[in-house]
Amino acid sequence: EIVLTQSPGTLSLSPGERATLSCRASESVNSAYLAWYQQKPGQAPMLLIYDASTRAPGIPDRFRGSGSETEFSLTITRLEPEDFALYFCQQYDTMYTFGQGTRLEMK
Amino acid sequence: QVQLEESGPGLVKPSETLSLSCSVSGGSISNFYWNWIRQSSGKGLEWIGYIYYTGSTVYNPSLESRVTMSIDTSSNQFSLKLASVTAADTAVYYCVRANFDTNYRYYGMDVWGQGTTVTVSS
Numbered sequence: 707e708i709v710l711t712q713s714p715g716t717l718s719l720s721p722g723e724r725a726t727l728s729c730r731a732s733e734s735v736n737s738a739y740l741a742w743y744q745q746k747p748g749q750a751p752m753l754l755i756y757d758a759s760t761r762a763p764g765i766p767d768r769f770r771g772s773g774s775e776t777e778f779s780l781t782i783t784r785l786e787p788e789d790f791a792l793y794f795c796q797q798y799d800t801m802y803t804f805g806q807g808t809r810l811e812m813k
Numbered sequence: 814q815v816q817l818e819e820s821g822p823g824l825v826k827p828s829e830t831l832s833l834s835c836s837v838s839g840g841s842i843s844n845f846y847w848n849w850i851r852q853s854s855g856k857g858l859e860w861i862g863y864i865y866y867t868g869s870t871v872y873n874p875s876l877e878s879r880v881t882m883s884i885d886t887s888s889n890q891f892s893l894k895l896a897s898v899t900a901a902d903t904a905v906y907y908c909v910r911a912n913f914d915t916n917y918r919y920y921g922m923d924v925w926g927q928g929t930t931v932t933v934s935s
Binding site: 707749794 | 858919920921925927928
């Protein structure tokens with residue numbers, strides 16, 4: 707089982723700032739099967755990024771995914787108030803696994 | 814647009830079987846992988862398994878001995894059974910669509926139900 711470790715656990719930033727969230731895999735991941743999700747309180751997760759760097763339909767271009775092998779990141783270039791949420795990375799090989807999440811909170 | 818809706822008991826007794834269904838509306842159940850994922854405060858998001866529209870299944874090895882999934886393409890529904898539940902199975906359960914094309918290119922888990930809370934307690 708591939709373990710995904712996200713860091714930091716919590717990130718405190720202000721609107722307008724840049725956020726960088728990290729996702730490290732315990733072994734190499736095919737980037738074609740790496741995705742990012744956003745979850746707001748009381749809601750289901752929502753797909754942001756698939757294929758490590760491709761934005762899902764309707765996702766603003768301030769959300770940018772990058773990385774390969776064991777190191778992936780999600781960057782939000784200029785934070786909007788609605789971006790403060792919980793973020794998960796996910797991979798698929800023979801099974802799906804998720805990172806434990808990064809909470810992006812407003813400073 | 815495609816929508817998913819989970820249904821089933823919100824309270825299950827220990828050692829009994831948790832049964833949930835997911836209704837797919839606004840689109841076809843064919844040609845997609847249909848997943849169950851759960852979320853608890855202790856373990857984050859945990860993938861339980863998937864069923865393809867043909868009926869083939871893959872389960873999380875950690876739960877495989879207790880999980881059964883089924884699908885009814887005629888009614889656009891799929892289901893989850895989790896046997897011998899304990900308090901550790903208390904979670905929000907989501908039904909989720911995973912989108913792959915015919916070349917097995919992955920487009921992410923792009924449609925989620927709103928989730929249903931299941932509590933295991935006597």
